Amino acid sequence: MPPKPASKSPIIKEPTWNSEDKYIRMHLKGRPVPLYAPTNIEDEGKYDVKAPQNPPAEQLKLEWVYGYRGRDCRSNLYTIATGEVIYFSAAVVVLHNFEEQTQRHYTEHTDDIKCLAIHPDQVKVATGQVAGHERKEGKPHVRVWESINLTTLHVIGEAEFQRGVCCVSFSPVNGKQLLAVDESNDHVLSVWDVSQDKKHSKITDSKSSGDPVTQCEFHPKEENQIVCCGKSQITFWTLEGKKLDKKAGIFGKYEKAKIMICFCFTENGDVVSGDSSGNIFVWEKGTNKITKAVPTAHDGGVFSICCTRDGTILSGGGKDRKIIAWDAEFQKTGVENEIPEEFGAVRMISQGPGNMILVGTIRNCILQGNMDLNFTPVVEGHKDELWGLDVSTSQHQFLTCGYDRHLYLWDAQSRSVVWRKEISDAAHCCCIHPSLEIAAVGLQTGKWLALDLNTHEIIAVHTEGKEQTECIQFSPDGKMLAVGNRDNYIYVYEVSDDGKKFHRVGRCSGHSSFVTHIDWSEDGEILRSNSGDYEILYWRPKTCKQETSKDDVRNRVWATQNCTLSFQAVGVWPDDADGTDINNCSVSHDKKLLVSADDFGKVNLYEYPSIQPKATGHSYQAHSSHVTMAKFLCDDSRVISTGGKDMAVMQWQVVA
Incomplete structure (x- = not known):
C-alpha cells in the first residue's frame, strides 16, 4: 500500500479589520465571526489589527486553595517538619498550617x-x-x-x-x-x-x-x-x-477479597492490611503469610489504616464511615468515632500535629480531631464537576455550585465556608442579586431556583423545558433576570416583591445553538448573548425582540464582560482556537483588567479592553482540568477561579 500522506496542519485564518464598518472578522472552526467595535475606535489614529497589546502591570498570585483530592486518591495527607499539613488538589500541593490559617503552595x-x-x-x-x-x-x-x-x-x-x-x-x-x-x-x-x-x-x-x-x-x-x-x-x-x-501474599484458610485496599506498618515492623470485605490481616515482618486476622472489622471496605505515635492502630471504614481504635493485640479499645455522612467515607487517616488525628474523606474534605471528640472540617470542597461561580457585590464572599448538588457560600477573607446547602438537582450556573440578599441558580434539569442568602431557603422555583440552564444573570438594577438555556432560548423575568416573585416577560428566540454567555448593558436596555455556534446576538429584554441594528448596540457600555465573543475580549482567544478553548471571561469592576478561564487549566490576565487579536497576557497554572469560571471580587483585590473536573476553587491575589 502507498504511504499515507502527512496530515496537514489546519490553515489559521488571521483576523482582519473592516475599516468601513469598523469590525474585526475572526474565524472559529472556519466560521467567520464579526466583532463590532465602538464607532470612536479610530478617533486617536487608525486601528491596526496586527498591533500588539502588552500584558498588564498587575499579576496574580495564588493565595488559597479550597478543596482536597480525596475522591479517588489515597496516601495523600501528612504532617511535615514545619508542622504544616501537606496534601494536594488539582495541580497544586498545599502546605497548610491549620493553627495559623496559612497556606503555601508548590505549583x-x-x-x-x-x-x-x-x-x-x-x-x-x-x-x-x-x-x-x-x-x-x-x-x-x-x-x-x-x-x-x-x-x-x-x-x-x-x-x-x-x-x-x-x-x-x-x-x-x-x-x-x-x-x-x-x-x-x-x-x-x-x-x-x-x-x-x-x-x-x-x-x-x-x-x-x-x-x-x-x-x-x-x-x-x-x-x-x-x-x-x-x-x-x-x-x-x-x-x-x-x-x-x-x-x-498467601491467604491460607482466609478468603482473599476482591481488593486489598490499604496497609500500614506497626512499630515492630508487621504489615497490617485492610480489604474490600472489611477484613484486617496482620502479616508478620519478613513473611508473606497471615499471622492474625480480624474478620469483618468494618461493615464494608477498610479504606485506611494508620499506626499512631502511641502504637494504637486506627482503621477507617468506607460504608460505615467509622474510625475504630485497636490495641497491639488487635482487640478493640472501645473507642470509636463516626464521620458525619455529609463529609463522606474515610479515605485516609493520618497522624496530625501534636495529638491530633487527620481524616481525609471521599467527599474532598479534611477533618481534624481526636478519638475522644468529634472531628470538625478544616478543609471542604465540591465533590463533582464544578461550573457555577458568582461574587458578592459588596462583601468578600462568593457562591459556587456544581454537579454534586451543593451550594457553597465562601468568605475570601476568613478563607472558610460560610454555609453549605444541598439542593435537589445538579447545578450549572449561579448569580447573586446586585442589591438584595438573594441568588439565582441554574440547574441541569431545565429548572432554576432563587434562594435567600441569609436563611438559605429556596424562595422560588421555575422550569424552562428539560435542558440545562447554561447561564443566568440579573440586570444591573436587579429588576430583571435573564436565563440562557441549552434549548437555544433566553428567558426573561421581572423581579418584584424584594426578590420573592419572578414574572416571566417572554422568551428571546433566534439562536441556532445553545446560549453560553449573557451580558446586560449598564442601562439595562440591551442584552447580548453568545451561543455554541459562535453567534453574537442582541436583544431588547422588555419585549424579547432581537435588536439587529449594529449602530444601536456597538457603543453600549456593558455592565459585565461574560461574553467571550466580543470586540472588547478578542485578545483572549489563541491563534488556533476552536471556539471552545475559552470558557469564560470577566472584567474587573474598575474596568482595567480582564481575566479568562481556558480549557488548558490556565487562568489568564489581560488589560481591558483586550481589543488586539495579538494581545498578550499573564497565564497561571494551578488547575488540572478545564477552568470553568474566573471572576474578580467586589473590590478587585482578588480573582476566584473554579476547575471543572478537578473540583477545586482557587483564590488569587491581584498584585501590582
Missing part, C-alpha cells in the same frame, strides 16, 4: 497530582502526576522537591511513565531511593537513585500487576523490602542490587 506540576510521599528527613517531598496539557512539560513524571523553600531537586521519569504515577515512596533511614508505580497496563514498579543533588538514575523496574495498584511503599524497617497492594493482590518485594523479586 510546578502541570496536571493532576495523584500521589505524595514524605522523605525520612520530613523535609523533602515526592509527588507524581498524570500526563498533562503541554507536550513536553505535560508528560507524566515525579517531582522531588524541598518543602522549606519549595525548590525542585529532581524531575523523574518524563520519558518512562505512560499515563501517570499512582504511588511513590522513599526508602527508609536515608531516603536515597525512590519507588514509583506507573498507571500503565502492567503497573510497572521502578526504583530510582535520588541520593545526589542534581542527578538521578533508574536502578531497576519490574511489571507489577495487570490490575490497579492502590498502595506501594518501602518497608520502614527493612531497607530493601517493598509492600504493594491492589486489586486481587498483596505482594512483598525484595530489592537486591538491580533486581526486584516478589512473593505474593
Whole structure:
C-alpha cells in the first residue's frame, strides 16, 4: 500500500479589520465571526489589527486553595517538619498550617497530582502526576522537591511513565531511593537513585500487576523490602542490587477479597492490611503469610489504616464511615468515632500535629480531631464537576455550585465556608442579586431556583423545558433576570416583591445553538448573548425582540464582560482556537483588567479592553482540568477561579 500522506496542519485564518464598518472578522472552526467595535475606535489614529497589546502591570498570585483530592486518591495527607499539613488538589500541593490559617503552595506540576510521599528527613517531598496539557512539560513524571523553600531537586521519569504515577515512596533511614508505580497496563514498579543533588538514575523496574495498584511503599524497617497492594493482590518485594523479586501474599484458610485496599506498618515492623470485605490481616515482618486476622472489622471496605505515635492502630471504614481504635493485640479499645455522612467515607487517616488525628474523606474534605471528640472540617470542597461561580457585590464572599448538588457560600477573607446547602438537582450556573440578599441558580434539569442568602431557603422555583440552564444573570438594577438555556432560548423575568416573585416577560428566540454567555448593558436596555455556534446576538429584554441594528448596540457600555465573543475580549482567544478553548471571561469592576478561564487549566490576565487579536497576557497554572469560571471580587483585590473536573476553587491575589 502507498504511504499515507502527512496530515496537514489546519490553515489559521488571521483576523482582519473592516475599516468601513469598523469590525474585526475572526474565524472559529472556519466560521467567520464579526466583532463590532465602538464607532470612536479610530478617533486617536487608525486601528491596526496586527498591533500588539502588552500584558498588564498587575499579576496574580495564588493565595488559597479550597478543596482536597480525596475522591479517588489515597496516601495523600501528612504532617511535615514545619508542622504544616501537606496534601494536594488539582495541580497544586498545599502546605497548610491549620493553627495559623496559612497556606503555601508548590505549583510546578502541570496536571493532576495523584500521589505524595514524605522523605525520612520530613523535609523533602515526592509527588507524581498524570500526563498533562503541554507536550513536553505535560508528560507524566515525579517531582522531588524541598518543602522549606519549595525548590525542585529532581524531575523523574518524563520519558518512562505512560499515563501517570499512582504511588511513590522513599526508602527508609536515608531516603536515597525512590519507588514509583506507573498507571500503565502492567503497573510497572521502578526504583530510582535520588541520593545526589542534581542527578538521578533508574536502578531497576519490574511489571507489577495487570490490575490497579492502590498502595506501594518501602518497608520502614527493612531497607530493601517493598509492600504493594491492589486489586486481587498483596505482594512483598525484595530489592537486591538491580533486581526486584516478589512473593505474593498467601491467604491460607482466609478468603482473599476482591481488593486489598490499604496497609500500614506497626512499630515492630508487621504489615497490617485492610480489604474490600472489611477484613484486617496482620502479616508478620519478613513473611508473606497471615499471622492474625480480624474478620469483618468494618461493615464494608477498610479504606485506611494508620499506626499512631502511641502504637494504637486506627482503621477507617468506607460504608460505615467509622474510625475504630485497636490495641497491639488487635482487640478493640472501645473507642470509636463516626464521620458525619455529609463529609463522606474515610479515605485516609493520618497522624496530625501534636495529638491530633487527620481524616481525609471521599467527599474532598479534611477533618481534624481526636478519638475522644468529634472531628470538625478544616478543609471542604465540591465533590463533582464544578461550573457555577458568582461574587458578592459588596462583601468578600462568593457562591459556587456544581454537579454534586451543593451550594457553597465562601468568605475570601476568613478563607472558610460560610454555609453549605444541598439542593435537589445538579447545578450549572449561579448569580447573586446586585442589591438584595438573594441568588439565582441554574440547574441541569431545565429548572432554576432563587434562594435567600441569609436563611438559605429556596424562595422560588421555575422550569424552562428539560435542558440545562447554561447561564443566568440579573440586570444591573436587579429588576430583571435573564436565563440562557441549552434549548437555544433566553428567558426573561421581572423581579418584584424584594426578590420573592419572578414574572416571566417572554422568551428571546433566534439562536441556532445553545446560549453560553449573557451580558446586560449598564442601562439595562440591551442584552447580548453568545451561543455554541459562535453567534453574537442582541436583544431588547422588555419585549424579547432581537435588536439587529449594529449602530444601536456597538457603543453600549456593558455592565459585565461574560461574553467571550466580543470586540472588547478578542485578545483572549489563541491563534488556533476552536471556539471552545475559552470558557469564560470577566472584567474587573474598575474596568482595567480582564481575566479568562481556558480549557488548558490556565487562568489568564489581560488589560481591558483586550481589543488586539495579538494581545498578550499573564497565564497561571494551578488547575488540572478545564477552568470553568474566573471572576474578580467586589473590590478587585482578588480573582476566584473554579476547575471543572478537578473540583477545586482557587483564590488569587491581584498584585501590582
